[in-house]
Amino acid sequence: MKTAILYFSKYGTTRKVAGMIQSRLKGDEVTMIDLKEEQSPDLSYYDRIIVGSSVYVGSAKKKFKEFCLANYLPLFAIKExxxxxxGMEPDEFKQQEEMERSFPEELRRHSKARGFMGGELLMEKMNFLDRVIVKKVMKTTESVYNINEKAIDQFVEKMLS
Known part of the structure; x- marks a missing residue:
């Protein structure tokens, strides 16, 4: 199956998770597309489209949400x-809220799989303002690795079923 994994990543964690998904899609022809670099990719070639973003202040970036709404909602409706x-939100209910704020309802309803993959706080990559916010909100000055590989495995299993 021809699969496109589209992602929006500020500090690289979403790119890393997209790569982990790619490595688990054995037998698929997978193309990774960074939406910061390629804002209007042609997705007509692909059978399966996987879309991911990082979460900032409870939602995906505005540019990412606009991409989902404006460019491909009609195309997503005919694809898997x-x-x-x-993101770093530990509460499953709040994770669901972040999913609802990040993806249009029609796209969520149509999706074969949805997953909250955890995240990382990479202090060494953050700009000054982001570090200040993380220190205040998350109460940490250290980098944190919290990618949920079990969630990635479950997501891929659903996509392949």
């Missing part, structure tokens, strides 16, 4: 779709 988010 998977949606994922990367």
């Amino acid at each position: 779709v998977g949606l994922f988010l990367c």
